[in-house]
Amino acid sequence: MSRNTHNYEPVAGEEEWKQDDSSLEKSHIHTTKSRWLSWPALACLLIVSNTLTLAGGYYCWNLPRTPRSSDNAPPNAPSFEPLQDTWETFWWNTPYNSMENTTETDMLWDSILPSHGIIALDREQAGKQNLPDSMYLPSDHTKGVYLLESYHYLHCLKILRTTLTEAVEGKPFTHHPGAHSNHCFGALLQYITCNADTTPLYTFGKFTAGDGQVHQCRSWSQLRDYATENTACFRDTVEGIPLGEHFGYCDDGDDGVMDFMDYV
Ligand SMILES: *[C@@H]1O[C@H](CO)[C@@H](O)[C@H](O)[C@H]1NC(C)=O
Numbered sequence: 001m002s003r004n005t006h007n008y009e010p011v012a013g014e015e016e017w018k019q020d021d022s023s024l025e026k027s028h029i030h031t032t033k034s035r036w037l038s039w040p041a042l043a044c045l046l047i048v049s050n051t052l053t054l055a056g057g058y059y060c061w062n063l064p065r066t067p068r069s070s071d072n073a074p075p076n077a078p079s080f081e082p083l084q085d086t087w088e089t090f091w092w093n094t095p096y097n098s099m100e101n102t103t104e105t106d107m108l109w110d111s112i113l114p115s116h117g118i119i120a121l122d123r124e125q126a127g128k129q130n131l132p133d134s135m136y137l138p139s140d141h142t143k144g145v146y147l148l149e150s151y152h153y154l155h156c157l158k159i160l161r162t163t164l165t166e167a168v169e170g171k172p173f174t175h176h177p178g179a180h181s182n183h184c185f186g187a188l189l190q191y192i193t194c195n196a197d198t199t200p201l202y203t204f205g206k207f208t209a210g211d212g213q214v215h216q217c218r219s220w221s222q223l224r225d226y227a228t229e230n231t232a233c234f235r236d237t238v239e240g241i242p243l244g245e246h247f248g249y250c251d252d253g254d255d256g257v258m259d260f261m262d263y264v
Contacts, residue, residue, distance in 0.1 A: 114151045
């Protein structure tokens with residue numbers, strides 16, 4: 001089958017239930033009016049993604065992988081202490097996609113600090129762990145500056161959300177359109193395919209799946225604390241200030257990311 005063409009064939013004997021799908025429902029299942037993603041929004045997202053650019057390339061380094069024990073790692077695979085497993089409940093509706101009060105939802109996103117994940121590591125130690133060389137910490141040249149991958153994705157998600165919202169509302173763009181935010185689609189796609197997840201999500205149609213199901217995760221609080229312990233004291237800004245002026249501003253150890261248990 002060609003990559004671009006998908007042909008669907010009806011399966012024999014599957015016609016009957018199409019007449020009456022009430023048998024597929026369970027009354028206790030909570031359903032909402034949420035939709036996967038409307039076509040106008042998707043079209044908008046694609047248009048936006050193809051026209052966005054953000055100045056500066058310092059988020060585009062070759063980033064280390066999330067640690068995972070592996071017997072067949074290539075010789076250049078970086079080595080890390082793995083994060084602890086946690087078990088978390090995912091919800092279809094979270095405070096991060098609430099439409100009840102969009103001012104409050106925007107505030108939640110605004111308080112997420114991707115810059116918390118910018119760390120400084122001893123260059124010698126980083127080399128032993130097979131990390132590629134990276135830019136100097138301006139205040140200490142024995143250290144290299146790295147961006148923890150998960151925080152890189154938070155950065156991407158925030159840019160995409162802001163840009164989509166502004167495009168839908170016809171507002172001027174906060175992040176100058178172009179290749180930088182377009183990069184986020186490739187980054188997130190690679191993250192998703194790299195972290196293949198076999199959790200079977202229950203569904204009864206109605207545009208929801210997996211509401212309230214438990215997932216295996218890795219400890220975000222452990223990652224957050226690791227970032228705090230190794231912080232490069234980097235601040236994010238929207239304006240184009242010189243790279244060096246981002247450094248020298250430490251956060252308070254919080255990245256603004258809500259714990260799963262606080263979603264409900
Ligand atoms: C939405 O939330 C903001 C911030 O908490 C609040 O000031 C505002 O009154 C709320 N709006 C409505 C319509 O409830």
